[in-house]
Amino acid sequence: MLHTTIYHSFTQKHWFTLTILFIAIILASIHPLEFSSYLLHQVGTAFMLIVLILCQKKIGLSFSTFLLYICFLLVHVLAAHYLYSYVPYNDWMIQYLHFDLNNAMGWDRNMFDRLVHFFYGLLLYPFFYRLFQVWLPSLSPKIWFILVIQFVMASSLFYEWIEWWIAIGLSPEEAENYNGQQGDIWDAHKDMFLATIGAVFAGLFLSKK
Template sequence: MIALLLVAVALANIAQPYPDLAPLQHGPTVLLLLAAPWLLRRWPLSDRAVMCIALFLFLHTLGARYIYSYVPYDDWARMLAGRDISTVFGLRRNGYDRLVHFAFGALLTGPLAETARRHGGLTRVWSVLFAFAAIGLGSALYEIFEWLLTLIAAGGTADYYNGQQGDIWDPQKDMAAAQIGSALTVLSAIFPLRRK
């Protein structure tokens, strides 16, 4: 999975449409992937948890190629289905970043809970509550990082990177999307679907 993710990052940088922002978008992913063998030996996780992390990183890598605001999912949907997603759902902005924030909560709550249970000694209930809180903290810290970037980076770079697309409530909506994703994962852990 690590090798596949590294290949995905490499492919995402071929004919990169936003070369100035590519290091900022892909650099942390590459560093995490390079550290992953050591991290997974030190704090092993189940295959399911690693798959959730890998799926999130694949979604992030795709978004990072297009600096999130310009992922051409409407073009892809028109080619495949003849209709675009924005029209179907009444979206006035590119919603890919919101999807990835939702995925952050939905996909990483399980691995965080597993880590807290396996390596932190928390009970099942406390580990799930810890993961839910950690998603909120991680989301808030990321939005603060984006805000600090707008203070440090040149105006155009900051606007491109943080992808607000003119929405002054973008940070709050992003954090809410992550918490909703996490809440759904928590609820599915508390009330697992029963097969008939």
């Protein structure tokens, strides 16, 4: 499971993926829907990028793990530009695929924020798995799997606490823009659940390889 070449340095393909991310950040910074909320989201981007670079140098990551991490950041950067709640994914699907996803699924809200939380568990599972391999090398793959799932659950909860802490210092309108709750009182619970499901899917899939 996850037995791939571990890189401790940055190769040409690492720099290429980082360049794509930086270009995406520049483009996303052009006229975001609400600049202050956009900046708050990008604080998270900067933090996660620092963590990725440090882990690449200190413990080493496979390129696939590095790439999936960057893919998550790209999705997050896109969502940040549109304040998560206003990503026009359904308009894009109607325009280019002639398919109304929201109508077909019976959704009455923008669901892109749910997708990002699902991707948090799905795309970052290999990264978290690598961390536990290094921190607790004597444990078995089954225990690492359980620890990653628990970590995704705990970190998702911590993120929701951070959102709440930030929101109480903002105006109601700013808080709604930042949180993207869209009137759903169970928004945080559903987000945490989807992140957990994403991690479980990734773990089960990779365990079969």
